[in-house]
Amino acid sequence: MVQYKWIALSNTTLGVLMASINGTIILISLPAIFRGISINPIDPSTFQYLLWILMGYNVVTAAFLVTFGRLSDIFGRVRLYNLGFAVFTLGSILLFITPNTGNLGALELIIFRLIQGVGAAFLFSNSTAIITDAFPPYERGKALGINQIAALAGSLIGLILGGILASLYWKYIFLVSVPVGLLGTVWSYLKLKETGGGSRGEGIDIAGNLVFAGGLIFLLLGVTYGLMPYGSSQMGWGDPYVIASLIAGAGLLVGFVFVEKKVKYPMFRLELFKIRSFLAGGLSQLLFGFGFGGIMIMLIILLQGIWLPLHGYSYSSTPFWAGVYMIPMMLGFVAMGPISGALSDRYGARTLATLGLVIVGVSFLVLSTLPYNFNYIEFALIIFVMGLGSGMFGAPNTTAIMNSVPRKYRGAASGMRTTLQNSAQTASLAIFFTIIIVSLSYSLPSALSSAVINAGAPAQVGYALSKIPVTSALFSAFLGYNPIGTILSTTHLSSYISPSVLATLTSKYWFPETIAPPFMSALRLSFYIGAVMSFLGALVSALRGRRVIADEELSSPPQRS
Known part of the structure; x- marks a missing residue:
């Protein structure tokens, strides 16, 4: 057996x-x-x-x-x-x-x-x-x-x-x-x-559960949304809601230590x-x-x-x-x-x-x-x-x-x-x-602008494409998209670019080499x-x-x- x-x-x-x-x-x-x-x-x-x-x-x-x-x-x-x-x-x-x-x-x-x-x-x-x-x-x-x-x-x-x-x-x-x-x-x-000796008969620490889960959720929510763009900033660490979430989460986790010292069954x-x-x-x-x-x-x-x-x-x-x-x-x-x-x-x-x-x-x-x-x-x-x-x-x-x-x-x-x-x-x-x-956020805009101009596109196109949000560029790289091709196909910018330059910008190699x-x-x-x-x-x-x-x-x- x-x-x-x-x-x-x-x-x-x-x-x-x-x-x-x-x-x-x-x-x-x-x-x-x-x-x-x-x-x-x-x-x-x-x-x-x-x-x-x-x-x-x-x-x-x-x-x-x-x-x-x-x-x-x-x-x-x-x-x-x-x-x-x-x-x-x-x-x-x-x-x-x-x-x-x-x-x-x-x-x-x-x-x-x-x-x-x-x-x-x-x-x-x-x-x-x-x-x-x-x-x-x-x-x-x-x-x-x-x-x-x-x-x-x-x-x-x-x-x-x-x-x-x-x-x-x-x-x-x-x-x-x-x-x-x-x-x-x-x-x-x-x-x-069941083979382990447990803590049967002990009560549930309701206060500790609520404080800990709330603190950790607030903290991780703040961290997550801190990565989102906010206003003109590429990231959200200055967002009042992110700051409040981080402070609330940290405060609850600090308070959790004191709660656990007071309850009967922590x-x-x-x-x-x-x-x-x-x-x-x-x-x-x-x-x-x-x-x-x-x-x-x-x-x-x-x-x-x-x-x-x-x-x-x-x-x-x-x-x-x-x-x-x-x-x-x-x-x-x-x-x-x-x-x-x-x-x-x-x-x-x-x-x-x-x-x-x-x-x-x-x-x-x-x-x-x-x-x-x-x-x-x-x-x-x-x-x-x-x-x-x-x-x-x-x-x-x-x-x-x-x-x-x-x-x-x-x-x-x-x-x-x-x-x-x-x-x-x-x-x-x-x-x-x-x-x-x-x-x-510091290096990509200039790299994009220079690469677009070096490919033969007008300066105004390079300037426009350099405004791609960093998160969008990173997201595109992860998902296997060329954001340049998507932007050019949905705007009037392609009318300023010759077919050969357009082919270069939308090729398999141009965006990876640029980023x-x-x-x-x-x-x-x-x-x-x-x-x-x-x-x-x-x-x-x-x-x-x-x-x-x-x-x-x-x-x-x-x-x-």
């Missing part, structure tokens, strides 16, 4: 696989999605839809992870995990049947993605705790390593499937999660059982931060998320908007090939994840996790040396090594965090860990986008920040101390720490 621990691992791995496929399949298929709902990428107002489809899922997931983790300690981890499968599947079905197009269709997609985010919060806040409950301490690293392979394998599958399905029909990308979700929902309800177990291994693991996870969370989308923008068109790929095919060319990073993680997890069971997490973050930081620095028209073999080798480093960090760090907390608080600890990770990833996207937009130098300058700065965050995370990881296993003894021969 199959031991229950393998049933728990396989089911939670299926949940992680589904959620990770969903994440990258959306990322790689955005060009097809926006064409499918007939959204004009040149309209500055559409940038908010891109941000919300990309970031809304993480916002709602991060906002509820700790709440759901704490509720799982009270009402049962398996019960809420099962509910997560069902809610996620419902969101996938709604996305597939999205009835409208245009702005209304985009709004529907965002709302249905938020529903998926709620389901994902139930899954993510409980899957790690269920695995930790099911496996003995000397096998947890291996189990969590296998679980994280599924996360990266799902990301890889999502990149490939997104490219294939988006070329057939854009709604098919949402259909993929439905059979997996239905299977997982039925399987989890039939086979999973949702956020602040005393867990007194455990050195938990504190160091959580902080290194946070710093890793800040540095690494936005790298995938930045590299995909580079591939889809610049490198692939310059190498002869049609815009319609760039999503698929961008997924293919990102495979080395996934392979690096898949190769190292189970190895580092198994090694951490024997030797502890400190050396492996620290070395992994150092490798990621060095990879960032090497990436910053590449030109925009790089040699792919060099690029593939760098991102493969970066994947190895992230895989070396992931499973050992998660195992160390979960091993260090008492059994009855594992749901809360899992939610706290994943909240730190998801919040940092969302903030990382905002940081990287901010760097890119601010840098492009590439200023984009790479900004991208290098984001790489430097990613490197600094990774090295800081490595420093914190090195200070985590000896291995801690709470509440129980190893049932295998003593091992090194």
